[in-house]
Amino acid sequence: MSSCTSTRRTTICPTTRLTHRRYSSHLQRTTVSTQEQTFYYENIEGGHGGAADNKQRAFMQVCILMEDVVTQSAAGDDTMSRGVPVLSDCEEEDADDLSTRLPSTVHTSTRSIQASLEEGYDMKEVLGEGKFGKVHKVVRKGSKERFAVKVMQRADSLGELKALADLEHPHIVRLHEAREHEGHAYLVMELCKGGTLIEWIGSRFEKHMGKEIYMHPSTKQVGRCLWQVLDAIQYLHSYNIVHRDVKPPNLLLAQGGSNLQLKLADFNLATELQGEVLTARCGTPGFMAPEVVECHYTELCDVWSAGVVFYQVVTGERLWRQADAEAHYEQLLAETPLKLESTAAWSNHAQGALDLCQELLRLESQGRPTASAAMGNPWLQKHANFAEQGCCAIS
Template sequence: MAQVCVTVSLEKIAEDSEVFSTASPDTSVESLTTALEEDYKVKKVLGHGKFGLVQEVVRKGTKKRFAVKVVSSNKQSEDEIQLMASLRHENIVCLHDSLEHDEMLYIIMELCSGGTLRSWIEDRYNEHLNMQVYTAPPKRVLANCIWQILDALKYLHGRGFVHRDIKLENLLLLNAGKCPQLKLADFGMATEFQIGELMTQRCGSPGYMAPEVVRGGYTELCDLWSVGIVFYQLATGKRLWPLTPTHEQHYDQVLAETPLTLKSDAYWNRLGPGALEMAQDLLSLECSRPTAACTIENDWLRKHVLGGDDGCCSIS
């Protein structure tokens, strides 16, 4: 299957919050205390953000590699560990161990060496005639990425938890490759929900936050809106909304433009009938937005995950 190159402006899907960034490995060795270094050797910094630092470590003796997230020890981080310890899914990062020392918590988990879905998208840009050209992934690869995210959410929601921070940075690649295996990570904002009860805390990341989260009354379906944003970015290589000077201006724009209507163009035409409609469903108002369990049965999605011919993986 031929890949399609889509020309976009130099403004790519830049992040408008400080939740994740790449740091130099030169500063990594001094950032962990002896509590962790007794059993692990620090290799490099993988990233840092609002709530902590993420580094690659090697367990002494076994030489096995892990990622460690270093955060302040508090109820939120302790809840994150308890939730991660209860989860077992091939598309969710697996917790290996945890340590506490000097009011710091070290969350030791599965290492995903392929980077983030954001970096994977950015690697699909090339310069051509002084413009940035995005090579959109084949339909089956794109569909498989979305299917993996939905399968993780179907599992998570089925256990009564909502993630509340689905975004490109929190979708990790187990290994580099043309058809990545994704792992949902960072459960710092996850919480238990009750059917029929609204959550009210505004949390998440600008650019991915559902309008009902901005308003302050929402259900687990807020995660599906965020999947719709990820779908849009994978398909087009662009942000759904332009950057704004402040988060509040962005929130005002989201509320002003919903209900949202996606326009058919070359990006969506190349994906075939049904792709735009699926994205539109995910980005609909909460009252009509499908669940993860419903969306994973979408005809377009299953057709291209199961029936593609470009050598990607398949679902059972």
């Protein structure tokens, strides 16, 4: 398959992130540390349109800064959901150009961090450590509220970051505070305790007569899950923000247990939709929409990814399992139209569930519903449990 063409120079960067997760494949279901390839194709020269308003610019800066969201698994193990991207194997000499546009963290001693935060927080254990620095758990003095704090190197837009603190959504990981110390920005973020959605899916496999069987979630659970994902997406889209990497490892559980309360995280690939289309191919193979593979897409690519997430929550399986990205792209573009099978997993729910998933996974984006429109689907309206979530049904 030929790569995307552009009149501007294009850098092709497979970025590696460390991920601690439980595989949901039939073959492996133990908690492991693995390197997951996410492909990022970025046009180096210029953007996609004119200047955004101040609130959108502030939101985008936080999206980029919120690369690492620290989670705690239900078992009590502290894990880091995603690592900071590492640029490598880029064509030509554009890696330096791109790296100047991405924030980085710095190795800062525990003593230095504690000194800068001691007025309002007590420093606790290190939750994660990687090539670019450490993420610590902190406790706010007087309230015992727990947060994750990350040290960022680029603090030139701290004022806008502080102004953004009150822009929040119940299904997006929240930035609580941003402060400056000796040229660095300290981001105090929400600490989620329930692990990731991919871990939750993996935990539902049980052995039965020598076979791994997926214990299918209830209709209430799958409806709640999809509603929350779409709710986060439509909120971003209302600010012309496209996430571009919606998938189970990037959906955090606020608490453990069966009562799913999801938070969308990892905004490293998020971008602003200023023109008619986006042309940079980026995301994770298996969750990228076909129009992203073809380098001509809009915010509806996130709706496709939500459909893939929905499929995996219902069935316990990924819709596509190819290890090779190019092989996956070839199969994805050859599926015309994509037809989902009515398997036993779907029979646990009313027919409307499969129909809704099919709508979200329309190959032609023009026929795909927006996130807001999908939230008005009759099946989802019936099974999303609005009262329990504090949500209101869309009329």
